Amino acid sequence: MEQLMQVSLGAMFFLYLLSAIAFVMAVTGKGSRVGKEVHTRRWGRRGIILALIGIISNIIFIASRLMIGGHFTSNMFEFTSFLAFAIAVAFVVIFFIYRAISMGAFAMPLVVILLAYAINFPTEVEPLIPALQSYWLHIHVTTAALGEGALSVGFVAGLVYLIRWVGEDHSTRTAAWLEVVMAVILMFVGFVAASFTFGALDYQVTYKHVVDGQLMAQEYDMPPIAGPFDGELLESQTPFGWTQPFFEVPEWMKGENAASKFNSVLWSIIAGLILYGLLRLLFRKRVYEMLYPVVRKMNLENVDEVSYRAIAIGYPIFTLGALVFAMIWAHEAWGRFWGWDPKETWALITWLYYSAYLHFRLSRGWHGLKSAWMAVGGFLIIMINLIVVNFVFAGLHSYA
Amino acid sequence: MENTKCECGHNNPVGTALCEYCGKPLDEGGQKNRPLEMRYEGKARRSQTRTTSLVDRVWRFFSSVKVAVWLIVITLLLAVPGTFLPQENMVARPEVFYAQEYGAFGDLYYRLGLSNVYESPLFIALLSMIGISLVVCSLDRVIPLYKALKNQQTTKNIQFIQRQRVSCSQPMTEAEKSVMLDRLAEKLSRKRYRVSREGDSILAEKGRFSRWGPYINHIGLILFLLGVLLRFLVPGWYLDETVSIREGEVKKLPGVDYYLKNEQAKVEFYDQDEMPEGSEQSMVKEWKTEAVLYEKDPQTDKLQKVNEGSIVVNHPMKYGDLLLYQADFNTVTDAIVLDVKDKKTKETVGNFKVDLNNPQEKYRLDNGVEINILNYFPDFVMEGNQPTTKSENPNRPAFVFAVDSPKLDKPERSWLISGTDLDGIHQNNRYEIDLKNLETVHVSGLMVRIDKSLPIIFIGAGISVIGLAMGFFWYHRRVWLRWKEGTLYLGAHTNKNWFGLRRELEQVTEEADMPLQFTPQQK
Ligand code: HEM
Numbered sequence: 030m031e032q033l034m035q036v037s038l039g040a041m042f043f044l045y046l047l048s049a050i051a052f053v054m055a056v057t058g059k060g061s062r063v064g065k066e067v068h069t070r071r072w073g074r075r076g077i078i079l080a081l082i083g084i085i086s087n088i089i090f091i092a093s094r095l096m097i098g099g100h101f102t103s104n105m106f107e108f109t110s111f112l113a114f115a116i117a118v119a120f121v122v123i124f125f126i127y128r129a130i131s132m133g134a135f136a137m138p139l140v141v142i143l144l145a146y147a148i149n150f151p152t153e154v155e156p157l158i159p160a161l162q163s164y165w166l167h168i169h170v171t172t173a174a175l176g177e178g179a180l181s182v183g184f185v186a187g188l189v190y191l192i193r194w195v196g197e198d199h200s201t202r203t204a205a206w207l208e209v210v211m212a213v214i215l216m217f218v219g220f221v222a223a224s225f226t227f228g229a230l231d232y233q234v235t236y237k238h239v240v241d242g243q244l245m246a247q248e249y250d251m252p253p254i255a256g257p258f259d260g261e262l263l264e265s266q267t268p269f270g271w272t273q274p275f276f277e278v279p280e281w282m283k284g285e286n287a288a289s290k291f292n293s294v295l296w297s298i299i300a301g302l303i304l305y306g307l308l309r310l311l312f313r314k315r316v317y318e319m320l321y322p323v324v325r326k327m328n329l330e331n332v333d334e335v336s337y338r339a340i341a342i343g344y345p346i347f348t349l350g351a352l353v354f355a356m357i358w359a360h361e362a363w364g365r366f367w368g369w370d371p372k373e374t375w376a377l378i379t380w381l382y383y384s385a386y387l388h389f390r391l392s393r394g395w396h397g398l399k400s401a402w403m404a405v406g407g408f409l410i411i412m413i414n415l416i417v418v419n420f421v422f423a424g425l426h427s428y429a
Numbered sequence: 430m431e432n433t434k435c436e437c438g439h440n441n442p443v444g445t446a447l448c449e450y451c452g453k454p455l456d457e458g459g460q461k462n463r464p465l466e467m468r469y470e471g472k473a474r475r476s477q478t479r480t481t482s483l484v485d486r487v488w489r490f491f492s493s494v495k496v497a498v499w500l501i502v503i504t505l506l507l508a509v510p511g512t513f514l515p516q517e518n519m520v521a522r523p524e525v526f527y528a529q530e531y532g533a534f535g536d537l538y539y540r541l542g543l544s545n546v547y548e549s550p551l552f553i554a555l556l557s558m559i560g561i562s563l564v565v566c567s568l569d570r571v572i573p574l575y576k577a578l579k580n581q582q583t584t585k586n587i588q589f590i591q592r593q594r595v596s597c598s599q600p601m602t603e604a605e606k607s608v609m610l611d612r613l614a615e616k617l618s619r620k621r622y623r624v625s626r627e628g629d630s631i632l633a634e635k636g637r638f639s640r641w642g643p644y645i646n647h648i649g650l651i652l653f654l655l656g657v658l659l660r661f662l663v664p665g666w667y668l669d670e671t672v673s674i675r676e677g678e679v680k681k682l683p684g685v686d687y688y689l690k691n692e693q694a695k696v697e698f699y700d701q702d703e704m705p706e707g708s709e710q711s712m713v714k715e716w717k718t719e720a721v722l723y724e725k726d727p728q729t730d731k732l733q734k735v736n737e738g739s740i741v742v743n744h745p746m747k748y749g750d751l752l753l754y755q756a757d758f759n760t761v762t763d764a765i766v767l768d769v770k771d772k773k774t775k776e777t778v779g780n781f782k783v784d785l786n787n788p789q790e791k792y793r794l795d796n797g798v799e800i801n802i803l804n805y806f807p808d809f810v811m812e813g814n815q816p817t818t819k820s821e822n823p824n825r826p827a828f829v830f831a832v833d834s835p836k837l838d839k840p841e842r843s844w845l846i847s848g849t850d851l852d853g854i855h856q857n858n859r860y861e862i863d864l865k866n867l868e869t870v871h872v873s874g875l876m877v878r879i880d881k882s883l884p885i886i887f888i889g890a891g892i893s894v895i896g897l898a899m900g901f902f903w904y905h906r907r908v909w910l911r912w913k914e915g916t917l918y919l920g921a922h923t924n925k926n927w928f929g930l931r932r933e934l935e936q937v938t939e940e941a942d943m944p945l946q947f948t949p950q951q952k
Contacts, residue, residue, distance in 0.1 A: 127928065153705035159716055159742035334928055341925065345897035353890045362743045364754035364876040365669070366886065369547045371512040381505040388498045391468070418512065 030093055037090035042148075044083030045117065045140050051076035052133030056323045073130035080121055080137060087114045098154035102170035103161050105419060109147035111171070112415070113140045115178025119339065123182050127335050134323050136185045145221045149228075165358035172350025173376070177411050179343025180383065186336035187404030192317050193324040193332060194398060203398065204317070210405060211316040215308075216301025220293065223300045227251050230268050236260035238288075247289050254295045257288040333397050336404050337390065344383050351376040375414035382410055437586070444478040447471025450582055452589030464594040467922050469570055470577035476569050491558075491565035500562060504555045511546040514538055560654040567647045578637060583627035585920075590909050593920030595931055595947050601917040609917065612941040613910060620933060622908065631910040640924065642900020649893025656885030668879035671756065675763065675786075676871045679723070679732070683877060685751060688723040688732055694871035695719075696758055716758045717741045718873040722748055740875065750879045757874025762823055764868040767845070769794060769832070770861045778834075780865055785823035797835045798860070804829040809846055832860045906930055919945070 055072030059065065091114070094101040101107050120136040123129065157166075188210070195204045227250055234249045238260040247257050252267070256274030265272045278288045305316070312319050324332075355376065356366040367373065386403045389395040395403075434440050439450035447470060448455055454465060465471070476492040479485045490496055514535065520526040527535035527544055542549050590596060601609060606629065614624045614631055622633035660667040670683040674691040681688050697715040704712065718740040723732035736748045746753040764785055769778040779794035785807065792800040808819040809827035816827065827846040841858045844851050855861065906923045923930040931947040938945040 151705075155705055156699045156703050156712055156714065159713060162715075163743040165743075331928060334926070338926065338928075341901045345894060345901050348897055349894050353887075353894055356890065357887065360883070361745065364745065364752065364756065364878045366883070369511065369516055369518075374508055374512045374547075378505050378508050381501050381508070385498050385501045385505070388494050388501070391494050393466075 030097055034090060034093040034097060037086045037093060038148075038152075041083050041086035041090055042141070042144055044079050044086060045113075045137060045144060048076050048079035048083055048133070049137035049141050051079055052130065052137055053323070056131050056134050069130060073133065076130070076133050076137065077121065077124055080117060080133070084114070084117055084121065087117070094154060098156070100157055100161075100166065102167060102174075103157055104150065104155060106147050106150040106152050108170065108174070109150070109415065110144055112174050112177060112181075113143040113147060115174045115176075116140050116143065116181045117178075118175065119178040119182040119343065120185070122179075122342070123186075123335060123339055126338070127331070129186075129327075129335055131324055131327055132182075132185060132189060132335065135189060136182060139181065139185060142218055142221060145225070146217070149221065149224050160362050163358060163362060165354060165361060169350055169354040169358050172346055172354055174350070176343045176345075176347025176350050179339050180347060180411060181343075181408055183336045183339035183343060183404045184408030186332055186339060187401040187408075189324050189327065190329065190332045190336060190397070190401035191405070192320050193327050193329060194401070195317055196321060196325075204315075207317050208315050212301060212305050215304045215316070216297045219300025219302075219304050220297035222304070223251060223296045224293070232267050234265040234267060234272050235263040236288075237263045247286055249289050249292060251293055251296045253292055254299075255288060255292050260288070329397065333400060336401060340383060340386065340404065340407070344387065347383070348380060352380055371418050372414065375410070375418050379407070379410050379414060382407055442473045442478065444473030445471060446473075447589065448586065449577065449580070451584065451586040452582070453586035454588060454592065465589065465592045467593075469574050472573035472577045474569050474573050488565060488569070491562045492569040494566065497559070497562045497566060500555060500559050504552070504559065507546060507552055507555065510538075510543050514544065516547065517545045556654065560651060560658075563647045563651050563654075567644050567651075571641075571644045574640065578640065581632065581634075583625050583632040584630040585632075585909050585911060587911065587913060587918055590911055590918045590920035593909070593922050595922070595927065595934065596918070596920040597945055597947065598916050598918045599943065599945070600915060601912060602915065606912045606917065609941065609943060610910065610912065613937065613943075616937045616940045617908060620937060622906070629912040631908070633908040633910075634906070636903045636905045639899050639903035640905045642896045642898070642903075644896070645899060646893050646896030649889045649891070649896055652889030652892060653886055654889075656882040656889055659885065660880060660882040663881070666879070666881040668877065670877040671874060672877055673757070673759075673872050673874050674718075675761075676873075682751075682753075685877065685879070686725060687735075687748075687751065688725065689753070689875070690721040690723065691873050692719040692721060694758065694873045696871070715741060716755050716873075718755055718875065720746060720753070720873075722746070722753075740873070745878075750881055752876075752878040752880075754876040754878065755873065756876045759872045759874065760869050761872050762826070762847075762867045763870035765826065765847075766865040766868070768863045768865045769798060769800070770863065771836075772859055772861055778860070782868075783828075785826050799833045800862075801831040801833070801840070802828055803831050803842070830862060832858075832862070834860065901925075904929070906933075908934070 051072050055069050055076055058068050058072065063071070091101050091111075094107075102111055116136065117140045120132065120140070124133065191203065191207050191210075195201065195207055232250060232252065234253065236247050236249070236253075236257050238245055238247060238257040246263060247260065252271040253274035254276075256277045258277050258280045260274075260277065262272055274292075278291055308316055308319070355373065359368065359373070360366040382403075386400070386407065389403070390400060435448035435451060435453055435455060437448060437451040437453065439448055441449050441455065445455055446466065447453065449470075449472070452471075455471075474492070476489045479488075514527065514531060517523045523539065523544060527539035529535075531538065538544055546552055591598065610626070610629065610631060614626060614633070617631075617633040618624045620635075622635045624631060624633045668684045672680060672683055672689075674680045674689060676691050676694050679688055679690040695715070695717045696713060697717070698711045699714045703714075720737065720740055721734055722736040724735045725731070726733050736746065738746055740746045740753055740755045742755045745755075762785060764782055766780055766782045768780045770776070771778055778796065778798050781792040781794060781800060783789075783792075783802075788802055788805055790802055794800065804816075806816055806818040806827040807821055807823040807825075809825045810817060810819050825847055828844070830843045830845065831840040832843055833840040837859060841860060843855060843858060843860070843862050845862055845864075847864070904923050904926050906921065908919065908921045911918050919934075921930055921934060928948075934947050935945065
């Protein structure tokens with residue numbers, strides 16, 4: 030069973046990756062022998078079939094994990110990988126409604142990046158603390174994540190809309206902001222790349238330092254650019270001898286592993302900027318211009334509708350999972366259906382945000398460009414709830 | 430008064446955008462070629478027709494979607510900073526906590542009221558305004574919408590049909606027309622449209638009920654907010670207390686006339702083989718309290734058992750409206766056993782047990798040795814030079830004893846402070862009092878809850894989700910067909926999913942042997 034779980038995890042990762050590649054091929058390849066039309070259709074079909082097999086392996090993975098530990102949605106790895114699954118499912122649904130091949134070239138890479146990010150966290154099956162021992166855990170988390178998956182596909186379509194809208198005209202503010210979004214996405218990729226690289230090299234150093242009069246150890250799995258305040262090297266295991274930080278974080282950064290997390294953020298930014306620089310040097314174009322050919326043929330009005338549809342599908346599911354089921358469970362587990370814990374509050378913020386989106390769209394002026402930006406903003410909020418709230422704001426839900 | 434008579438002869442109320450009868454656009458402001466604004470079928474709404482009195486203006490304010498969205502956005506923005514630091518209900522002494530833990534930022538946070546933002550008047554006012562707005566906007570729109578959809582005419586003005594977002598026209602002779610209309614009607618009803626026919630006109634409609642989705646959703650939200658409001662307004666509807674009960678103890682529950690006995694409190698840990706390899710910590714598997722609930726008989730004052738069972742995290746004990754939750758678990762020292770030693774003979778005189786929650790004044794040992802408790806501090810601290818106790822809980826018990834024995838001229842004083850070595854000050858004493866062992870007991874921390882508005886709240890939430898599903902997973906589609914003077918006109922409207930509507934119409938017309946293209950050029 031353990032082995033089945035590992036194999037299916039590997040399989041789904043590579044299938045998603047291959048699917049992403051197939052979709053990119055579909056929209057970029059010239060298809061000189063068979064003609065563009067046939068080429069796109071052929072590779073689009075390969076992409077969707079790979080995505081479907083990926084989803085099947087993903088289901089096998091979830092099932093085997095359920096059999097081993099009785100649960101599959103309790104920690105950061107499990108939740109993030111399930112969100113990747115939800116995005117894949119939502120994309121497939123949208124694909125079958127709209128046959129939007131070009132969307133696959135964006136949605137499937139997002140699935141791959143998110144899954145790679147998930148694998149960064151400990152993947153062992155852990156037992157559940159008493160508060161999580163409830164069937165509502167499954168019901169609540171799966172529906173919330175499926176809703177978020179659809180909302181994320183709305184983001185992907187919003188991004189496509191923006192890239193298509195900006196086109197070759199770089200003079201607008203939209204163009205500049207879009208490039209910023211691209212750079213931020215690259216930083217996310219950069220984090221994943223950096224942590225895989227240093228993980229593969231088995232890099233680890235530990236510092237000791239004093240927080241509020243208590244001696245603490247802090248582990249780094251990326252080379253220290255910023256060290257803990259007044260930290261001292263405790264032990265190190267490094268293939269290239271980098272154990273001294275360039276500077277120390279200020280004293281007020283004293284939360285649990287704050288310096289190490291801050292250091293990871295620095296690495297994400299640096300790795301993202303390096304990636305960005307390389308892309309610019311290689312292609313001598315802005316990133317969205319590189320992506321433009323992929324979306325050039327798309328009709329703006331249709332992309333707007335795809336984005337809206339995905340959000341319209343995701344919103345009720347998200348409401349049910351992240352608010353209603355969450356409230357029922359909170360009532361059972363903690364004796365109150367609502368407690369303004371950060372995770373809950375951010376679920377409410379996400380919901381209010383999409384409610385505002387839907388009401389804005391009641392007036393015609395908010396269709397199109399503004400909607401697309403709002404879809405991008407919504408995904409940002411989902412990511413804040415996933416990452417920032419878990420690692421920065423203390424709360425009952427904190428996983429790590 | 431403006432003239433609102435349509436050319437078809439129908440008299441429309443002021444503020445009507447599309448003639449209620451034939452659909453002809455009435456209020457033309459030089460936008461002849463744009464698709465029609467179909468919202469509320471162009472019906473006049475109260476918020477637009479009556480604008481003079483104060484009530485009208487308040488009504489207009491709360492019925493505006495623009496206002497509603499900004500209320501939602503402001504609420505959302507205000508909710509954000511509340512997540513940065515723990516809220517006041519999570520911390521012990523807010524006045525000092527924020528400044529102490531987070532320095533100047535924490536102090537500012539506390540002073541700005543962000544540490545209790547969700548209970549602030551501003552936040553509650555915003556939620557109330559959203560609630561009012563929900564009621565007003567729904568009333569403002571749902572009635573006109575209902576009337577308009579109920580009284581739809583099959584024959585529509587040609588302009589109305591042509592200016593739909595999806596529309597086209599086709600030259601067609603009088604001879605062809607009736608066959609084609611029949612065929613289209615048949616194909617449309619096969620797509621589950623309800624088709625009505627009137628002369629040379631057809632109206633096909635489906636999924637109208639999805640139009641009520643948003644309003645059902647809004648009603649659910651109103652009910653939800655009402656439930657939250659009621660629990661504050663109606664006395665006895667809401668109770669939120671905590672209680673700690675030691676194993677074996679019977680205690681009155683705060684706020685209600687029930688008593689609870691903690692028969693047994695248990696904690697269970699995961700076995701090593703249930704944990705992932707290499708992890709050293711032990712993890713709690715279950716916290717459990719075996720409890721018996723009693724009610725006091727008002728006549729006899731006797732406790733009568735009304736319920737018993739276990740209270741586990743995620744499985745509260747329920748009795749009527751009363752809910753008891755496992756919230757906390759502690760192991761505390763219940764009693765201490767003390768040894769008394771005669772330093773001269775180096776012999777142990779005996780030992781005695783002090784119940785920390787209920788100590789006796791005097792303990793008699795063998796050979797006439799007697800211990801008096803002069804002073805007891807359950808939770809010992811020094812305040813300046815004065816010994817005192819922080820609380821009634823025996824967290825750090827301290828005693829002043831007087832030891833008397835036939836071998837002494839006068840009683841000796843002796844101090845005992847748990848966790849402190851005091852040998853120095855007892856050098857001249859003959860008898861030494863030492864800790865022999867501690868007896869511990871489990872204490873269950875329970876939440877005592879009553880929330881009578883829960884059914885309203887959850888039913889509201891359920892209705893809201895039903896409304897959402899109705900509104901988002903179904904669509905209201907209408908197709909108008911009319912043949913007039915050698916041309917067949919087709920117009921269609923949907924409240925969402927235009928792509929699907931266009932594709933459906935392409936299929937229908939194809940099947941009826943009149944293939945039409947509605948989709949804009951794309952891939
Ligand atoms: C947090 C509170 C609210 C939520 C969650 C909410 C939710 C929704 C949803 C999901 C829709 C359907 C949107 C669509 O079909 O695209 C909707 C429609 C609507 N909402 Fe709200 N709403 C809220 C508050 C309000 C308020 C305060 C107003 C008052 C002006 C309002 C006015 C409307 C109107 C006029 C519609 C359109 C109805 C129709 O299409 O016939 N909403 N609302």
